[in-house]
Amino acid sequence: xxxxxxxxxxxxxxxxxSVLAGVDRKKIQGRSLxxxxxxxxxxxxxxxxxxxxxxxxxxIAIVGPYFVQDPLAYHQNxxxxxxxxxxxxxxxxxxxADHPLGVEPGTGRDMLARIVHGARISLLVSFxxxxxxxxxxxxxxxxxxxxxxxxxxxxxxxxxxxLAFPLLLFAIALVGVVADGAFGxxxxxxxxxxxxxxxxxxxxxxxxxxIRGQTLSLREREFVDAARSMGAxxxxxxxxxxxxxxxxxxxxxxxxxIPTNILFEAALSFxxxxxxxxxxxxxxxxxxxxxxxxxxxxxxxxxxxxxxxTVLAFNLFGDGLRDALDPRSR
Amino acid sequence: xxxxxxxxxxxxTRPVQEGEPLLEVENLGKHFPVTAGLLRRQVAAVKAVxxxxxxxxxxxxxxxxxxxxxxxxxxxxxxxxxxxxxFGKIVFEGQDITKLSQGRLRPYRRDLQMIFQDPYSSLNPRxxxxxxxxxxxxxxxxxxxxxxxKAVQEILELVGLNPEHYNRYPHEFSGGQRQRIxxxxxxxxxxxxxxxxxxxxxxxVSVQAQVVNLLExxxxxxxxxxxxxxxxxxxxxxxxxxxxxxxxxxxxxxAERSDLYERPMHPYTNALLSAVPIPxxxxxxxxxxxxxxxxxxxxxxxxxxxxxHTRCWKAQDICKQVEPPLVELSPGHQAACHFPENTxxxxxxxVAKAAVTPGTAPSEDPxxxx
Numbered sequence: 001x002x003x004x005x006x007x008x009x010x011x012x013x014x015x016x017x018s019v020l021a022g023v024d025r026k027k028i029q030g031r032s033l034x035x036x037x038x039x040x041x042x043x044x045x046x047x048x049x050x051x052x053x054x055x056x057x058x059x060i061a062i063v064g065p066y067f068v069q070d071p072l073a074y075h076q077n078x079x080x081x082x083x084x085x086x087x088x089x090x091x092x093x094x095x096x097a098d099h100p101l102g103v104e105p106g107t108g109r110d111m112l113a114r115i116v117h118g119a120r121i122s123l124l125v126s127f128x129x130x131x132x133x134x135x136x137x138x139x140x141x142x143x144x145x146x147x148x149x150x151x152x153x154x155x156x157x158x159x160x161x162x163l164a165f166p167l168l169l170f171a172i173a174l175v176g177v178v179a180d181g182a183f184g185x186x187x188x189x190x191x192x193x194x195x196x197x198x199x200x201x202x203x204x205x206x207x208x209x210x211i212r213g214q215t216l217s218l219r220e221r222e223f224v225d226a227a228r229s230m231g232a233x234x235x236x237x238x239x240x241x242x243x244x245x246x247x248x249x250x251x252x253x254x255x256x257x258i259p260t261n262i263l264f265e266a267a268l269s270f271x272x273x274x275x276x277x278x279x280x281x282x283x284x285x286x287x288x289x290x291x292x293x294x295x296x297x298x299x300x301x302x303x304x305x306x307x308x309x310t311v312l313a314f315n316l317f318g319d320g321l322r323d324a325l326d327p328r329s330r
Numbered sequence: 331x332x333x334x335x336x337x338x339x340x341x342x343t344r345p346v347q348e349g350e351p352l353l354e355v356e357n358l359g360k361h362f363p364v365t366a367g368l369l370r371r372q373v374a375a376v377k378a379v380x381x382x383x384x385x386x387x388x389x390x391x392x393x394x395x396x397x398x399x400x401x402x403x404x405x406x407x408x409x410x411x412x413x414x415x416x417f418g419k420i421v422f423e424g425q426d427i428t429k430l431s432q433g434r435l436r437p438y439r440r441d442l443q444m445i446f447q448d449p450y451s452s453l454n455p456r457x458x459x460x461x462x463x464x465x466x467x468x469x470x471x472x473x474x475x476x477x478x479x480k481a482v483q484e485i486l487e488l489v490g491l492n493p494e495h496y497n498r499y500p501h502e503f504s505g506g507q508r509q510r511i512x513x514x515x516x517x518x519x520x521x522x523x524x525x526x527x528x529x530x531x532x533x534x535v536s537v538q539a540q541v542v543n544l545l546e547x548x549x550x551x552x553x554x555x556x557x558x559x560x561x562x563x564x565x566x567x568x569x570x571x572x573x574x575x576x577x578x579x580x581x582x583x584x585a586e587r588s589d590l591y592e593r594p595m596h597p598y599t600n601a602l603l604s605a606v607p608i609p610x611x612x613x614x615x616x617x618x619x620x621x622x623x624x625x626x627x628x629x630x631x632x633x634x635x636x637x638x639h640t641r642c643w644k645a646q647d648i649c650k651q652v653e654p655p656l657v658e659l660s661p662g663h664q665a666a667c668h669f670p671e672n673t674x675x676x677x678x679x680x681v682a683k684a685a686v687t688p689g690t691a692p693s694e695d696p697x698x699x700x
Contacts, residue, residue, distance in 0.1 A: 222452035
C-alpha cells in the first residue's frame, strides 16, 4: 500500500463536546449521539426529576392497583350524614391512617385507590393514543416529505382537514353513537378503545407535519444521494437512512404529546364520555367534585393535583429530552 | 436483493482498455421546469445543462471547471443518474445507461461511484463508520471474502484512517477525516469510475492537499478513472489530465491540462485563468487580470448563439447570431469560439472545413475525427 499521507495518530482522537467537560473521561472512546444525549440529560436535574416522576407514575399505574384497597368498596361509616361529606380529617376530607388521601364524599370509597386506578386508565389511554398518533404521523409525514409532488399534496391537505376537525365534539358524539358490543368490545373496553382511537387518530397531523418538515430537509442531505448512488431502494433510504435521524424528534414529540393526551382524556372523562363509572378516572372524579367543592375542597384538589403533577412531569422530561437530543433548538 | 453478484451486464462486453473511452456523454442536457399556477403549467425552464458532450478515457482524470451555477454538478449528478437527463446520452463501458431503470442500473452502480462535496452532510450522523463504509456491500449484496468488517477496515487503512475507528460516529472526526470516510465508501466496491463533486472545496487548504494527494495515490493503486468537478483551478490543474471548462450549461473548451493552462483559447477560459492568484508577489506585475463585466446571465433565458457574448470583450455580430461549435482547433484541444486566442484558426474556419469534409460532425461529436 502506498502510504497515504498523515497516518492517524493521537491527534485524531475525537474531541468530546465541551458540554461533556465535567464528565469523567479516563479513556476516550466512541460515543453515539444517543450516548451523548444521555450524558447531557443526566446533567439536567429538572428533566431528570421529571423522568423519575414519570417512571414512578408508570410503576404506580402498572403495579399500584395490586397494593391499594378496593376502589369500589363503600365506607359509609366514615361519612357525616348531615353534610354528606367525610367526617373529620384535613378539611373534612376524611384523611386518616387507613385512607391517606381521604375518602370520597357520599360513598366513602378510598381516594388513594381511586387515584391509583385512575392513573392506570389515564396513562393507558394517553400512551396508546400517542403511539397511534406517532405511528400514523410518522408514516404519513415521512411519505409526504420524501416523495413530494402529488403525494405530499394529498397528505398535506388531509392533515389540514384533520386539524380543522372539531375533535371534542366528534369524540362526544362518537361515544354516544358506538353501540355497546361493537367491534366485539363492550363496557369499559369499548370506551377505552374509542377514546384511544379518537384521540390517536385525530392527533397525527401534528407529528405528521413535524416529520414531513424534517424529512424535507433530510432528503436533500448528501448521504441520501450517496445511498442512492450505491443502488439503495426507496425503502432503504426511508427506513435505514432517514428514519434513524427522525428518532429524536419522534421521541421528543411523543413525550410532549402524552401530557396533552392525558389532559384530553381527563377532559373527556369530565364531560362524561370517558370510562363508565363506577370505574375511577381522574376526570370523572373532578366532575363529581364540582358541585361540592366548597364543603370538601380536597376532593377536587387531589385528582387535580394528580393530573397536574403527571402533565408537568412529562412536560419537564420532554423539554429536557429535546434539549439533550438537539441542543441547537434551545 | 435479487441482483446476481457474479456477473454484471458490463462483463459481457469486452473490457475497456487503458486510454479508450470509459464514459461518453453526448449532447447531455437537463432542463428544470418552472411551473406556475394551480395546474402546474410549465412557464419556463432552467437550462442548467444544455447539451454537453465529452468523453473520459480509462485511467485519466477529467476536470470539469466553471463558476457556480454553470451546471457542472448537475452534469455529475446526471452521470450518476441521481438526476434524470432531459435529453442526451450517457454511455458507460459501451452501454447506454441513460434510460435504464434504477433496478437495471443497480449492477452498474458498483463501477460508478461518487464523492460528495460536503463531508458533513454526506455521512449519516446516526451510523458508525463501519456501517457507512460497509453499506455498499450490503446494498449490492456482495460478500467480501474475509467478511465485511475486515474488508471495511482494509479500506479505512487504505485511505489513511485508523481501522480501529470502525465503531465510531462521523461527528467524532474532523472534516478531512470525514472526507476520507466518504472516499472509503466510494472505494468499497472497487469502482472503475469515480465522479468527485467538489471533493475538497469544503476543506481547509492544508487538508485539501492531503485529500487531493490521496485521490491521486488511489488512482495509481486501484486503476481509477476520475471526473473531478471543481471550481478551484489550482486543484484542477494539480489533479487533472484533461480539463473541460463549462459556462452556463455548455462546455466551452476541452484540452489537455498543460495545453489549457498554457494556451487557453476561449476568452472565458482566459478570464478564469487570469483570476487564479499568483503566490509570488514579484511575478504578479507582468500579468494582466481580465475583469469580466456583469454577472452570469440567467440560465432561464440564456443569451442566444454564443452564451458568452454578453460579457466577452472580443464579441462581434456573428457571436450573437451563430453559435460557435466545440471543434478541435489544435490536436486534442477543442474550443467553442469564433475568435479564439492563442491560435491561428477560428472555430468558424473549422466549421467551414468540417462542412466540406463529409463524415465529420463538427458540433456534437466529442472526439472529432482527425
